[in-house]
Amino acid sequence: MTEEVRVRYAPSPTGFLHIGNARTAIFNYLFARHAGGKFIIRIEDTDLKRNVEGGEESQLKYLKWLGLEWDESVDVGGEYGPYRQMERLDIYKKYWQELLDKGLAYKCYCTEEELKAERETQMANKQAPHYSGKCRHLTKEQIAQYEAEGRKPTIRFRIPDDQKIEFDDIVKGHVSFNSSDVSDFVIVKQNGVPTYNFAVVVDDHLMKMTHVLRGEEHISNTPKQIMLFHAFGWEPPVFGHMTLIVNEQHKKLSKRDNSIVQFIEQYKNMGFLPEALFNFITLLGWSPKGEEEIFSREDFIKLFDAERLSKSPAMFDKSKLEWMNGQYINQLPADEYVKFTIPYLVDAKLLPAQMSPEQLKWAERVVLLYQEQLHYGAEIVQVSDMFFNKSIVNDDLTKDEEKILSGEQVNDVISSFTDELKSLTEWTAEAIAPKIKVVQKETKQRGWKLYMPIRVVATGSQHGPELPEALELLGRDLVLNRLDHYLDVQKTV
RNA sequence: AGGGCGUUGGGCAAGUGGUUAAGCCAAUGGAUUCUCAUUCCAUGAUCACGGGUUCAAUUCCCGUACGCCUUACCA
Structure with a gap:
C-alpha cells in the first residue's frame, strides 16, 4: 500500500502573504491535490519578536482568496494538531530532553555578544562564520560557574564529525554536504523556545509529512534537519527546493524590497483577479508541457508535476502579470x-x-x-x-493634437458638425453616427481629417473609444458647449 | 572566505547527442480602424566563455567568469 501524500505550507506569521509565500503554498497545494493527498497549513510562530499582529489571519485569508483550501490547520483542526508551534512546546521539550540525555545535544552558555564577536572576527579574517564549539565539553564545574553567574543556556545539537549528508532533491537532483560544513546549531533558545530547524523536524515527523517543498533558501538547512532526523532514528521526508523568485535586479524578493509590489493584498486592491494571480504565480518556476499559458486551478491540479519545477530562478515579470490579468478581465x-x-x-x-x-x-x-x-x-x-473631465477648453493639448487642429478643414468640419448635432432630437450613438456621414458629404472630408478634429474638440483628446458612443456618453450639453466654444474662439481670432 | 545552486533572444521559458532551438510577455515594423485599444502578420539567439569526450555538443565531463542563496538564540 502506498503512503498517502502529506505536504504542508508552514508560514511564520511575521508578515502578510506575499508572492513567495503564496507560491510555496500553491505548489504544495497542487502537489497534494494532484496526488490525491493532504495539504496542511502549520503556523511557525517560534520567533516571538517578529510575529506580527494579524499576520496569521491575513495569510489564511488571502490564501483562501487565491482559491486554496486545506485539510488540516489551526482553523479547521485535524488529528495531528495543534497546528501552531507555540502550542506544541511540551512536545518539543520531550524530544530535546531525549537528545540531551543521549549526549547528542548540549547546553551552551555563550552570550549573544560573545557569539557575535566571534562571528565578526571570522568574517574579518575572511573565514566562514562558524560556532567554535566552545561549550561542547564543559566540565561540571564550568557549568556550575555559569549557572551561578545567572547565565541561561541555549541547547545546541552536536554535529557528527566528517559525515556525508546526501539527499535526492526533487528539483535540484542529488545534493551532498559534509557535516563539518555546518556547526553545532542552536535547537532551543535561551527563552526555552525551539528554533525553526528543530521544530520543523519534530513536527514534520509527528505530522507524517511525506514531502517538503519549500524555497531554495532552505537548502542549507536541509543537512541540519536530516541530521536531526537521523539522531531520532526517523525517516526524513523527500525534499524539493524551489528556485527563488527574484526581482528585476535579480535579488531574492525580500519583504522590504520596494521595487516591486509583492503582497497579495496589494494586488487584490489594485484589481488583480485571484484566478489570474494563481495562474501567474504557478508559472513562476514551473512550466507545463504544452504551449498554453492560461490555466484554471483544476487544469493545474491535473497537470502538476513536481519534476517540471525549474532549477533556475524565476524573475517576477510585472508586465506579463498585467497581460495575464487582462486576459481574465476580458473573460469576465x-x-x-x-x-x-x-x-x-x-x-x-x-x-x-x-x-x-x-x-x-x-x-x-x-x-x-x-x-x-x-x-x-x-x-x-x-x-x-x-468621461470625468468636464472642462470646456483643453489648454493642455499635445503636439499631435495641436497639429490636428491646425488643419485647414477644421473649422468647416466643426461648424458643420455642430449644426448637425443641434438638429438632433435624440442624443444617442445611433443618431450621432449618421451625422458624421452628413458632415463628410458637406465638407468633402473623410477619415482622419474628418474624425480627428471632432474628436479633439469634443472629447479633449485624440485618443478614446468609438466616437459616436463616446459623444453620447459625454452628453449633449458638454459636447455642444465645447464645439460652440471652439467656434467662438475661432471667430474672434 | 567556506558550502550550495544557477547561466537558452530585452523578460519568462520549452527542448534535444545530429532540429528550421517551441511558446508567452515586451519592443519595433506593417496591415485593418477616425485615434488608442482590439485583431492579424513580420522581425530578432554563434543556447555565458574556454577546454575536453564524440563521427557529431546548446545538450555529457572539467575549468573560468558572472550571478544568486547560505553559513542566526529568523523562518
Missing part, C-alpha cells in the same frame, strides 16, 4: 466586470457611492468601453479619464 461576464470596476471610480471620487439608476447605467456603459484593454481594476481610473 459584463455584469461581473461592471461590479468589479465601478468601485475603483467611486474610490477615486469620480462617481458617488449612491447612484441613480440612470447614473449607474451611464457608468456601466463607460466602464464597458474599456473591458478589452483593461489590465487591472484600478487602471479604469486613468483610462476613462475623458
Whole structure:
C-alpha cells in the first residue's frame, strides 16, 4: 500500500502573504491535490519578536482568496494538531530532553555578544562564520560557574564529525554536504523556545509529512534537519527546493524590497483577479508541457508535476502579470466586470457611492468601453479619464493634437458638425453616427481629417473609444458647449 | 572566505547527442480602424566563455567568469 501524500505550507506569521509565500503554498497545494493527498497549513510562530499582529489571519485569508483550501490547520483542526508551534512546546521539550540525555545535544552558555564577536572576527579574517564549539565539553564545574553567574543556556545539537549528508532533491537532483560544513546549531533558545530547524523536524515527523517543498533558501538547512532526523532514528521526508523568485535586479524578493509590489493584498486592491494571480504565480518556476499559458486551478491540479519545477530562478515579470490579468478581465461576464470596476471610480471620487439608476447605467456603459484593454481594476481610473473631465477648453493639448487642429478643414468640419448635432432630437450613438456621414458629404472630408478634429474638440483628446458612443456618453450639453466654444474662439481670432 | 545552486533572444521559458532551438510577455515594423485599444502578420539567439569526450555538443565531463542563496538564540 502506498503512503498517502502529506505536504504542508508552514508560514511564520511575521508578515502578510506575499508572492513567495503564496507560491510555496500553491505548489504544495497542487502537489497534494494532484496526488490525491493532504495539504496542511502549520503556523511557525517560534520567533516571538517578529510575529506580527494579524499576520496569521491575513495569510489564511488571502490564501483562501487565491482559491486554496486545506485539510488540516489551526482553523479547521485535524488529528495531528495543534497546528501552531507555540502550542506544541511540551512536545518539543520531550524530544530535546531525549537528545540531551543521549549526549547528542548540549547546553551552551555563550552570550549573544560573545557569539557575535566571534562571528565578526571570522568574517574579518575572511573565514566562514562558524560556532567554535566552545561549550561542547564543559566540565561540571564550568557549568556550575555559569549557572551561578545567572547565565541561561541555549541547547545546541552536536554535529557528527566528517559525515556525508546526501539527499535526492526533487528539483535540484542529488545534493551532498559534509557535516563539518555546518556547526553545532542552536535547537532551543535561551527563552526555552525551539528554533525553526528543530521544530520543523519534530513536527514534520509527528505530522507524517511525506514531502517538503519549500524555497531554495532552505537548502542549507536541509543537512541540519536530516541530521536531526537521523539522531531520532526517523525517516526524513523527500525534499524539493524551489528556485527563488527574484526581482528585476535579480535579488531574492525580500519583504522590504520596494521595487516591486509583492503582497497579495496589494494586488487584490489594485484589481488583480485571484484566478489570474494563481495562474501567474504557478508559472513562476514551473512550466507545463504544452504551449498554453492560461490555466484554471483544476487544469493545474491535473497537470502538476513536481519534476517540471525549474532549477533556475524565476524573475517576477510585472508586465506579463498585467497581460495575464487582462486576459481574465476580458473573460469576465459584463455584469461581473461592471461590479468589479465601478468601485475603483467611486474610490477615486469620480462617481458617488449612491447612484441613480440612470447614473449607474451611464457608468456601466463607460466602464464597458474599456473591458478589452483593461489590465487591472484600478487602471479604469486613468483610462476613462475623458468621461470625468468636464472642462470646456483643453489648454493642455499635445503636439499631435495641436497639429490636428491646425488643419485647414477644421473649422468647416466643426461648424458643420455642430449644426448637425443641434438638429438632433435624440442624443444617442445611433443618431450621432449618421451625422458624421452628413458632415463628410458637406465638407468633402473623410477619415482622419474628418474624425480627428471632432474628436479633439469634443472629447479633449485624440485618443478614446468609438466616437459616436463616446459623444453620447459625454452628453449633449458638454459636447455642444465645447464645439460652440471652439467656434467662438475661432471667430474672434 | 567556506558550502550550495544557477547561466537558452530585452523578460519568462520549452527542448534535444545530429532540429528550421517551441511558446508567452515586451519592443519595433506593417496591415485593418477616425485615434488608442482590439485583431492579424513580420522581425530578432554563434543556447555565458574556454577546454575536453564524440563521427557529431546548446545538450555529457572539467575549468573560468558572472550571478544568486547560505553559513542566526529568523523562518
